[in-house]
Amino acid sequence: MFQLGKTLVSEEIIEKDFVCNLSACKGACCVDGDAGAPLTEKETEILVDIYARVKPFLREEGIEAIEAQGAFVKGEDGEWETPLVGNSECAYVIFNEQNIAKCGLEQAFEKGVTKWKKPVSCHLYPIRVTEYTELTAVNYHKWQLCDPACQLGESLQVPIYRFVKDALIRKFGKKWYTELEDIAEEYHSSKA
Structure with a gap:
């Protein structure tokens, strides 16, 4: 997890790939x-x-x-x-x-x-947001039903945070999303 403003964000949303595959699910x-x-x-x-x-x-x-x-x-x-x-x-x-x-x-x-x-919760899926008093948790919700979406995301190389970009901007704003992109870029550079 990493902190971004008043959010705690799971690394899975930048590590894992996901693209809805409605023809499969x-x-x-x-x-x-x-x-x-x-x-x-x-x-x-x-x-x-x-x-x-x-x-x-x-x-x-x-x-x-x-x-x-x-x-x-x-x-x-x-x-x-x-x-x-x-x-x-x-x-x-x-x-x-x-x-x-x-x-x-x-x-x-x-x-x-x-x-x-x-609802923003639908727009954000597979991300689930939990509001706490001081912070908001931003987590990946893994569900077996979405295995085809994970496979399609992998083949297209689309990380979760990019798949739900519009929803994340809707929920947290453009500045927050830009900072998330920077963190993701640094994260992937450090893994290379």
Whole structure:
């Protein structure tokens, strides 16, 4: 781990490679698991505000789950998250013709219906951020479902921090990301 401002960053995000391989995993990270996507307090408000505009992009099962549970729920860990359909997929998930899971929130954003892409936790994946009183931990979340993404990332030589560049800038800012790039460059130079 190394410290960057008020963040503690796992070296794995500069060491490991990753590029989502949706043709292999079918978007399983949005479907498998026992909890919804982590949300910030501000994101819960956004979900409520945009729900009526996003609703036409969602599946009937997702709409039913959201209308029964709410636009967001409190998870077992006491944190906010997206609701689930049948304790499985995220209520905001949709499926394309190839049965690949996609994000209904992101679809609405891409069509210009909203100005909010999706929860930052989804945008950052496979990075998970944990807020503490004094520092924020930035870690790689290894999940067997993403083995094809690790293999594709290796073949393309794309480290995690580059794969999620836009999300890291969204979360921490351009200056923070530029400093991360400098650290990564120094790190790789020292390994050469």
